[in-house]
Amino acid sequence: MNLKSALRSAAGSRDFWLVLVLIAVLAVFALVNPLYLSFNNIKNIMFSVSVSGVMMVGIAALLISGNMDLSAGAVGCFATIIGARLMNAGVPWGVAVLATVAVGAACGFLNVLMAYKLGIMPFIGTLGISFVWQGLANQVTHNAAVHIENESFWKLGAGKIFDIPVVFIYVALLCALYGLFLKYTRFGRRVYICGGNRFAARLAGINHEKVGAIMMVNCSVLSSLAGVILASRMHEITPTNLQTTSTMSAITAALLGGVAFMGGVGAMKGAFIGLLLLNAFKNGLDMLGMDAYWQIIANGLLLITAIIVDYINQRSLQNRLNRKVNEVNE
Amino acid sequence: MxxxxxxxxxxxxxxxxxxxxxxxxxxxxxxxxxxxxxxxxxxxxxxxxxxxxxxxxxxxxxxxxxxxxxxxxxxxxxxxxxxxxxxxxxxxxxxxxxxxxxxxxxxxxxxxxxxxxxxxxxxxxxxxxxxxxxxxxxxxxxxxxxxxxxxxxxxxxxxxxxxxxxxxxxxxxxxxxxxxxxxxxxxxxxxxxxxxxxxxxxxxxxxxxxxxxxxxxxxxxxxxxxxxxxxxxxxxxVGRDVGDTYSRLSRNDKLGDVLLEVSGLETERVHNVSFTLRRGEVLGFAGLVGAGRTEVMRALFGVDKVLSGEIRLEGETVSFTSPRRAIDAGVVLCPEDRKEQGLILPRSIAENISSPVLKKVSRGAFIDRGAEKRLADAAIERYSIKTPTVEKITYELSGGNQQKVILARWTSDLMTTKVLILDEPTKGIDVGAKAEVYQMVCDFAKEGKGVIFISSELTEVLSLCDRIVVMREGYVNGELTREEATEESVLALAMADAGVM
Amino acid sequence: MKGGKTVREFFTSKTFSLLLIVVVLMALFTALTDGAMVAPLNIRNIFKEMVIMSFLGVGAAILMLSGDIDLSAGAIGSFAGCILALGLTESELPSWFCYVLALLTGAACGLVNAFLVNALHFQSFIATLCTSSVLGGTGFMLIGGQGLKVKGVALLNWLGDTKLLDGLLPVTVIISLAFIVVYGVILARTRFGRSIYLCGGNRNAAYLSGLYPTRLSYILFMNSGFLAAISGCVYVSQVKTAYANSITSYQFTGLTASILGGVSFMGGAGGMGGCFLGMLVLSVFYNGVTTMGIDYNYRTIFNGLLLVGGLSLDAVNARRRVRQVLKQSLVAASPPSEQEG
The missing domain is CATH 3.40.50.300 (P-loop containing nucleotide triphosphate hydrolases)
Structure with a gap:
């Protein structure tokens, strides 16, 4: 493939443009404040990427399967608090982490029941149940942080490999793992089929409820792992740390990265770039001295933009499937 | 093997x-x-x-x-x-x-x-x-x-x-x-x-x-x-017994002047469609599924965008930007898709029937329930809709009754219709009810209104309509009078390439 | 609407069950709080609570009936409250004008929501979630985390504190009841109200019947924003302070109340009476919980549980409906349940 056709195919790729935007964002912020590209700051970005990244992987995979979970953040928070409490009560951290994951899985099961047995629309059902987890989290901790004394647990999130924080490596590996899984295994393809055309999935004999259920539980489990990473790094867990806003951030990152709201479209590597972009942007705003409030506003605006772009993409995709196009793109 | x-x-x-x-x-x-x-x-x-x-x-x-x-x-x-x-x-x-x-x-x-x-x-x-x-x-x-x-x-x-x-x-x-x-x-x-x-x-x-x-x-x-x-x-x-249903119909003999004139109608789906409708006439639209009949009517009714062409109602050029405008001008479309476009399922029979004429069953801003009930009662009487009360929620009705409610909506006493467009009105209704619909169509024609009758049942079209426009793949492929039309000739126009046969 | 119903029908109706629940809750909490529940001061508190919820609940109910949802109502209301407070403390504008400004802000936010949903084809829940975060952040930006105190404004004090009828009925309660009644009448008896039900029941069919669902959507979103703004202003008037997230929790309470009161989440069914009773039930419940001294966090938990519970009941109803429709469709192989005409 010569340079010209390589460039042409790159230009058609969404990931290419995303990387360009990412570079642009980094460049702009670096111009304003050279410290932005300092190693310390890059590390900060990596830290924020690690926590939201784990959650985002779960949410992105769920979106691809055609579902939604707005309670991810609250579940992660609640599950981690339980784990933290256990650790403070003397339970070895390995067991505590397992307990956290178990709580996360149970919450995921509840979401499955709501969506498939009770027939409640996922977005409002998970939103409603997120209040329960939120309230429980607040109540159990009396709205205060739970400090974790277990030093070996701290080691989980500390440490570097070649100066790169190990948590970032965790997330990168996780993204890669899920990305490969979705792309190169039979089950992964099933996820895309269920999200892309439910009727075709049914015709092919795929049980889309089972696929959806697995992805829902997976999302909640990953959210609780996100909490674990956060707790390990900060040595504490606060009920306000992971909430619906974090869930919204994860959704924004996935949408920016090309995962469609309606399902069946998107890839983990794109979502990862979206994640980097989002966090680089937020960090930049921070560096500029803008209040946290600006971040909330920016997140909302970014999400609106991401959805508009997604809608335009989906429209053109659907149009191509139903209408006549005369050239053959090979 | x-x-x-x-x-x-x-x-x-x-x-x-x-x-x-x-x-x-x-x-x-x-x-x-x-x-x-x-x-x-x-x-x-x-x-x-x-x-x-x-x-x-x-x-x-x-x-x-x-x-x-x-x-x-x-x-x-x-x-x-x-x-x-x-x-x-x-x-x-x-x-x-x-x-x-x-x-x-x-x-x-x-x-x-x-x-x-x-x-x-x-x-x-x-x-x-x-x-x-x-x-x-x-x-x-x-x-x-x-x-x-x-x-x-x-x-x-x-x-x-x-x-x-x-x-x-x-x-x-x-x-x-x-x-x-x-x-x-x-x-x-x-x-x-x-x-x-x-x-x-x-x-x-x-x-x-x-x-x-x-x-x-x-x-x-x-x-x-x-x-x-x-x-x-x-x-x-083709070729089947027509049966009793049509012989007992009392039809309209007097045709009036031109009521509706469509020339060169062009939308995304249909091309160069022209036809006229006279007062007291029942104009049939025949063709196979996908021929574009519904699309023509949607354009008339203000739902689809008209790209070019002219529509004249009673001599005046009209262009409807929404169904409301069409209804107010007297052009009314009873759609084919009962579930998606017809009934408002969570609401009652009376509410469905009065939906296009809300203004007329109201005094000022307030709905006159009595007037609404009278309207609905008259409708269920006319169509023999089986229901204990007009307050019944329509999703509880059987398919045939649901279709009747939709028809009742478009032909109720308070509708001032000049052109009534029916798209497959007898789909899913049994023989007895079909006869009621046919008589209603004839009565309408007798009152000097124009009726456009879209149907895929050839016997229906042939027995009921004064003239038949046959469409094929977005174009008008031919027009036949009642005397000229036979099942064969209509079907031939519906299937053959334009010009062939 | 009620005429002709038999006594038996009344006792099995939703209205009766809701009233019964109110009575039972009152009795229960009275027992649990040694009578503190029925003290006149507490009764007044119940209504004061309900006031803020009511505007949000009414707006939510009407929008749900038409098939949409507004998850930004709380943010809009809080934001409008901030605008009010800012106007009263930092500008020379007359007080009544500040109120008007706040209300207009609410309507404008509703307009933005309507635009996202109708022109840009967002789903209403995600559109309003987005605007809610944008507004929330903006609110914090304007006011900061501490809140903004408003002192010595006559109009504010009057609205917030005045009680008519010998100190029994706060003005705000009267206003809220008036709104509930007016909107209830509009829904049940007017052409406009009917068009809400029709558009919510089947948007396409409503359009083909000559209604304008898009126009209606704009009006109703702006109305939701307007009502939310009233709620925010009432809050500021009562508490004399504006916070950036003052009434976000009330939004979901209002939503839950509507659903428990029989307003269908899918649209097209339900009424103001049910909504009112739902709000009454929740107000009594939360008041009882607070009077018993139970932590605020439990309130959030209950809200979540009640919301999910209400949604499941609604979903069961909706599924029954769909099954009946499917039974009658042409593709069904089983005979219809009713005789054909």
């Missing part, structure tokens, strides 16, 4: 209509069998039984000597039956090879896909068909014709022994159609059973070997393509 598919004594009834009765015929492998018939002849029901979507009430489906009864489309697929639907069932973002294999992607024990293998097999299939498509390209990027071929390759990969096509050539260009026919010939030569459902005469003579003709849910005849011609096919599709 040679493949074959046999339908034996197939019968299927739906509420209010017997879709299939005692249908028996056999399709052999190594031959392309055409399935033709008018709308409502039972073709799609038969296809649904073959594909496993529904089960027959009577009779058996036999494939290669084994009786088959499918409870799920997936079972049919596993047995080796593939139906290529009109709307492609592909996953747009996935590649060609992923769509061809769907859930059967070859993988090792751990579930990891054997990509090289998949690519190789896909390439083999593509080459076998004589095409050149990149296996990795997402199907959304392919033109429609190629998407269809991916569907065929999907069926092929499954080693389907029976492949059925449902109106496949509608979105294709001539060049693409030739490629499709080559593929079909290839499938036939491999000994598969190929079923080809279509109403395009020219194609049937090009690509099929046998023809099965259906009429009113029954098998009319089977013939070999080489031994027949278009004219006699059409004769076989």
């Amino acid at each position: 040679e493949q074959y598919v046999e339908f034996r004594g197939i019968g299927k009834a739906f509420p209010g209509v017997q879709a299939l009765k005692d249908v028996s015929f056999r399709m052999n492998g190594g031959r392309v069998t055409a399935l033709i018939g008018e709308n409502g002849a039972g073709k799609s029901t038969l296809l649904k039984i073959l594909s496993g979507d529904i089960a027959p009430d009577e009779g058996e489906l036999i494939i290669n000597g084994e009786r088959k009864r499918f409870s799920h489309p997936n079972e049919a697929i596993k047995t080796g039956v593939s139906v290529i639907y009109q709307e492609r069932q592909l996953i747009p973002a996935l590649s060609v090879m992923e769509n061809i294999f769907l859930d059967d992607l070859p993988c090792n024990r751990a579930g990891i896909l054997k990509l090289k293998e998949i690519r190789r097999q896909t390439r083999e299939i593509i080459d076998g068909f004589g095409l050149s498509i990149d296996p990795a390209i997402p199907v959304a990027r392919l033109p429609v014709a190629y998407q269809q071929m991916v569907e065929i390759m999907k069926a092929y990969r499954r080693n389907s022994r029976v492949i059925a096509f449902d109106e496949p050539t509608a979105p294709l260009t001539d060049a693409e159609i030739s490629v499709l026919f080559k593929l079909i010939a290839g499938l036939r030569d491999e000994g598969k059973v190929v079923l080809y459902v279509s109403h395009r005469m020219a194609e049937i003579f090009q690509v099929t070997d046998d023809i099965v003709i259906m009429k009113d849910g029954r098998l009319a005849e089977t013939r070999e393509t080489a031994e027949t011609d278009e004219r006699s096919l059409i004769s076989a599709m």
Whole structure:
């Protein structure tokens, strides 16, 4: 493939443009404040990427399967608090982490029941149940942080490999793992089929409820792992740390990265770039001295933009499937 | 052993209509069998039984000597039956090879896909068909014709022994159609059973070997393509007893001046449509599904955008930007799709009937419940709608009653209609109720109004209408008066290329 | 609407069950709190609570009936409250004008929501979630986390504190009841109200019947924003302070109340009477919980549980409906349950 056709195919790729935007964002912020590209700051970005990244992987995979979970953040928070409490009560951290994951899985099961047995629309059902987890989290901790004394647990999130924080490596590996899984295994393809055309999935004999259920539980489990990473790094867990806003951030990152709201479209590597972009942007705003409030506003605006772009993409995709196009793109 | 598919004594009834009765015929492998018939002849029901979507009430489906009864489309697929639907069932973002294999992607024990293998097999299939498509390209990027071929390759990969096509050539260009026919010939030569459902005469003579003709849910005849011609096919599709229903109708004899004039109407779906409607006239619109009749009326009613052309109502040029405007001007459309566009299911009968005339059952801003009830009572009386009260929520009614409520809405006492457009109004209603609808249409005509009657039932159109406009694939293909029209001539216009015959 | 119903029908109706629940809750909490529940001061508190919820609940109910949802109502209301406070403390504008400004802000936010949903084809829940975060952040930006105190404004004090009828009925309660009644009448008896039900029941069919669902959507979103703004202003008037997230929790309470009161989440069914009773039930419940001294966090938990519970009941109803429709469709193989005409 010569340079010209390589460039042409790159230009058609969404990931290419995303990387360009990412570079642009980094460049702009670096111009304003050279410290932005300092190693310390890059590390900060990596830290924020690690926590939201784990959650985002779960949410992105769920979106691809055609579902939604707005309670991810609250579940992660609640599950981690339980784990933290256990650790403070003397339970070895390995067991505590397992307990956290178990709580996360149970919450995921509840979401499955709501969506498939009770027939409640996922977005409002998970939103409603997120209040329960939120309230429980607040109540159990009396709205205060739970400090974790277990030093070996701290080691989980500390440490570097070649100066790169190990948590970032965790997330990168996780993204890669899920990305490969979705792309190169039979089950992964099933996820895309269920999200892309439910009727075709049914015709092919795929049980889309089972696929959806697995992805829902997976999302909640990953959210609780996100909490674990956060707790390990900060040595504490606060009920306000992971909430619906974090869930919204994860959704924004996935949408920016090309995962469609309606399902069946998107890839983990794109979502990862979206994640980097989002966090680089937020960090930049921070560096500029803008209040946290600006971040909330920016997140909302970014999400609106991401959805508009997604809608335009989906429209053109659907149009191509139903209408006549005369050239053959090979 | 040679493949074959046999339908034996197939019968299927739906509420209010017997879709299939005692249908028996056999399709052999190594031959392309055409399935033709008018709308409502039972073709799609038969296809649904073959594909496993529904089960027959009577009779058996036999494939290669084994009786088959499918409870799920997936079972049919596993047995080796593939139906290529009109709307492609592909996953747009996935590649060609992923769509061809769907859930059967070859993988090792751990579930990891054997990509090289998949690519190789896909390439083999593509080459076998004589095409050149990149296996990795997402199907959304392919033109429609190629998407269809991916569907065929999907069926092929499954080693389907029976492949059925449902109106496949509608979105294709001539060049693409030739490629499709080559593929079909290839499938036939491999000994598969190929079923080809279509109403395009020219194609049937090009690509099929046998023809099965259906009429009113029954098998009319089977013939070999080489031994027949278009004219006699059409004769076989029509010709039935008209029965008592129409003889008792009291019709309108006096036709008035021109009420509605449409010239050169052009929308996205229909082209250069022109016709006139006179006062007291019942104008029929005939044609096969997809001919564009509904689309013309939607443009008239202000729903679809009119690209060019003129509409004149009572001499004045009008252009309706929304249904409200059309209703206020006296042009009224009773839509065909009962569920999506007709009833407001969570609301009551009275509320549905009064919805276009809310202003007239109100005093100022407030609704006059008494007036509304009177309106609804009159309507259920006129149409014999079975319900204890007008407050009944419409989703609890039976299908036939639901259709009557929709008709009642558009023909209620408070509607000031000049032009009444009915799109398949008797669909799903039994004979007795149909007679009521016909008389209502005649009464309307007697009052000096104009009625446009869209129907796929030829007997209806012929017996009720003063003139018949026949449409085909977005164009008006001809116009016949009641004296001139016969079932054959109407069907011929509906099926033949413009100008042929 | 009620005329002709038999006594038996009344006792099995939803209205009766809701009233019964109110009575039972009152009795229960009275017992649990040694009578503190029925003290006149507490009764007044119940109504004061209900006031803020009511505007949000009414707006939510009407929008749900038409088939949409507004998850930004709380943010809009809080934001409007901030605008009010800012106007009263930092500008020279007359007080009544500040109120008007706040209300207009609410309507404007509703307009933005309507635009996202109708022109840009967002789903209403995600559109309003987005605007809610944007507004929330903006609110914090304007006011900061501490809140903004408003002192010595006559109009504010009057609205917030005045009680008529010998100190029994706060003005705000009267206003809220008036709104509930007016909107209830509009819904049940006017052409406009009817069009809400029709558009919510089947948007396409409503359009083909000559209604304008898009126009209606704009009006109703702006109305939701307007009502939310009233709620925010009432809050500021009562508490004399504006916070950036003052009434976000009330939004979901209002939503839950509507659903428990029988307003269907899918649209097209339900009424103001049910909504009112739902709000009454929740107000009594939360008041009881607070009077018993139970932590505020439990309130959030209950809200979540009640919301999910209400949604499941609604979903069961909706599924029954769909099953009946499917039974009657042409593709069904079983005979219809009613005789054909």
